[in-house]
Amino acid sequence: MLPKDKPGLEVEVEGRLVKLTNLGKPFWPELGITKRGLLQYYIDVAPFLLPHLQDRAMVMKRYPNGAAGDFFFMKRAPSPRPEWIELCHIQHSSGNVIDFPMIQDLASLLWVVNLGCIDLNQWYARCDDVDRPDYVHFDLDPVPAASFEKVIETALLLRQALESLKMPCYAKTTGSKGIHIYVPIERGPTQKQVWSFAKEFSHALASQAPQLITAVYTVAKRPKGRVLVDYNQNAWGRTLASIYSVRPRPKATVSTPVKWSEVERGISIEDFRIDNVPARLRRLGDLWKPLLAKRGRFTLEVYL
Template sequence: MAKHGEAIEYQVDGRTVRVSSPDKVYFPERGITKRQLVEYYIAVADPLLRAIGERPTTLKRYVDGVTGEAFYAKRVPKGAPEWVQSATITFPSGRTAAEVCPTEPAVIAWAANLGTFDFHPWPVRRPELDRPDELRIDVDPPEKAGFADAVRVAGTVREVLADAGLTGFPKTSGGRGVHVLVRIRPEWDFVDVRHAVIALGREVERRIPEHATIAWWKEERAGRVFIDYNQAARDRTVASAWSVRGTPRATVSTPLTWDELGEADPDDFDVLSVPDWLAGHGDTLAGIEDEVFGLETLLQWYARDERDHGLGDMPYPPDHPKMAGEPKRVQPSRARD
């Protein structure tokens, strides 16, 4: 008998997926094993595939479990089955890579066997790999704040989206944050979509300045919840709906209704509980495909802020090349010095 159990096989929609070391403990605090992770992903494969299907997807792998070192796999791993498809992504540097592009449930189970906890899909789908079809708003509370603070700010995000003619779908991040997703027409590039999130974030900050901020530099946030506009930049992703997160409790990023979000405890949604939750409540994100929206109003707001208030672009992440119109990437306190 192998140290972590003999390999086992699962039949997933006609594919055979081999799982090695199924008894290896991935979450020691709760005794959750690799087998349970794979079985979780088989249970949620259908709604997860709706969220990441046909999207280039980065795999966040924890080959030694949650207590080990994680890494992001941005290329199809060697030895992948022939039925694991790919999509060629272009990084901000101009380099390219063939990234996993899930097209069937077996791909999800195969990735779980590699120690994948989080699936991080790009906001694009084949063949429009440079035109996002999903607007993602990452509501990120600081260390001294909590989930309730993120929910309060997400409520204002919902109101601002509605004023721009958009409908947002919330989910827990799997931690203290909230993600709000909007299906959009793939007519704009990454720069436009990022500008749209900046415009939205500025409006949220205007409405609740004591609770929310879009300030890139932490020294300027003053303990407020951050609308992370740079998650809309090229090669920036958030964990998909139904993704397991690298937390001791094996929490899951779970789609909820707005009413459910206001009453939720994110720790209640984990590998062991979410399959039953899904069976009883369904996938609230299934409705995101019912209506596709445009960014015209948000981009008009961005142009207005630039024209009337002198508010142009904002700093990109440090690994991006210098972008046109971007201000200096200098921490304000150092700039003053």
């Protein structure tokens, strides 16, 4: 446990010194949650979280003044930084090479969170081949006037459609407004091929339930009261809030894996928060552990 009486300290983590600063800064003042509380949460969930982050470039989204404050994105790892922060060097279409940080262990996780990163946003492909992702995923986002119950209904329809293709799928709350559904795939297809499959699949699903679902990406043309199946998050270089990320929302909600039986019974975003997710993990373990396995992944090439 981090001490409650120190505004800052240096902690040794697996032989590495990490400087933690401004621990008393309110990050959710109305909830009484400080930066210390955020760091302690990530310490508590690290054994479950780290395997999902390792070897992946991280886009830093920094909230220096807490969840309700302004934020800014950083792709390039800031300097100075500890020598043990591993980097992922990614060349972009402009020709620029960006040195992204990677979260490889508890020390690097604490270093990133101490910089004001509330949620964590990692690439879908591992650093040794950033154009070949490990997942295809669908971001279910309610359009204005659509309820979360409609998001649940969409998630169950999406699951049914994926399973009809023998594709295993796993759900988590976004911690914000929607649900993420991931399919673990055999590494091989390029990010563009994965995106193309997700686009075709999403439009086909929307055509089956046009009063509930839309895949129209242009906001001005998007019908109200529907649930957007956002396939564009599969594009190269895009990221989503990771598993077990705390979100900068009023209730300090967490992007949390859920059982399909829970989705069927009915859940809400605020069921999963910084104050109760660690206990849930201790009770249920990592429901998304299958996404880390080499076996049981879908061979997407059969549909390309």
